Amino acid sequence: MSTVEYNFNLGNFHSPTPAPIVPPTVGARRPLHRICDVRQEQGVSIRSAARRLGISMQEVREQENPTHDLSLSQLIRWQEVLEVPLADLLVDSSGPLSEPVNQRARMLRVMKTAKALEESATDAPIQRLTAMLITQLVEVMPELKEVSAWHSVGQRRTQDEMGRIIERTIPDSFFGDSSY
Numbered sequence: 001m002s003t004v005e006y007n008f009n010l011g012n013f014h015s016p017t018p019a020p021i022v023p024p025t026v027g028a029r030r031p032l033h034r035i036c037d038v039r040q041e042q043g044v045s046i047r048s049a050a051r052r053l054g055i056s057m058q059e060v061r062e063q064e065n066p067t068h069d070l071s072l073s074q075l076i077r078w079q080e081v082l083e084v085p086l087a088d089l090l091v092d093s094s095g096p097l098s099e100p101v102n103q104r105a106r107m108l109r110v111m112k113t114a115k116a117l118e119e120s121a122t123d124a125p126i127q128r129l130t131a132m133l134i135t136q137l138v139e140v141m142p143e144l145k146e147v148s149a150w151h152s153v154g155q156r157r158t159q160d161e162m163g164r165i166i167e168r169t170i171p172d173s174f175f176g177d178s179s180y
Helices: 035-041 046-053 057-064 072-082 086-090 099-120 124-140 142-146
Strands: 005-007 012-014
Touching: 035 057, 035 072, 035 086, 035 099, 046 057, 046 072, 072 086, 099 124, 099 142, 124 142
Parallel strands: none
Antiparallel strands: 005 012
């Protein structure tokens, strides 16, 4: 059907009724991004991503959903937090990450392992080897200097970080009658 039809009965032209506009995310819910995959490859925890983005962990989980339609500014924030090219967040979710991002992820995992070895080493020779390995990794990729070890149990927090309790509000009813 063309966009303009001739009405033979009235002898004039008119536009057909436009079809309803359906947002692309309705129906099949195709993947729009691969933030979750990239975050995991980069070794960034949900907690760390939430802290860096300045949002709650629940919001991180929602935004990581591949069918969640993010604004351009949100994608750029994710790109900054994950330190990857924006294109790596947008490519088809079934395709591999770009080689530089894969290489960085591999180096990150090696550094996390080296830091974990350093923390657990008790023998002087092993301590020297791990220190040398860490130094060499930082020479190859200076940004690895700030990487921490793998978490052995749960997730460690610095003394500056608040626990999960800070994310929850305590209802006034918890404190009982506050009328005195």
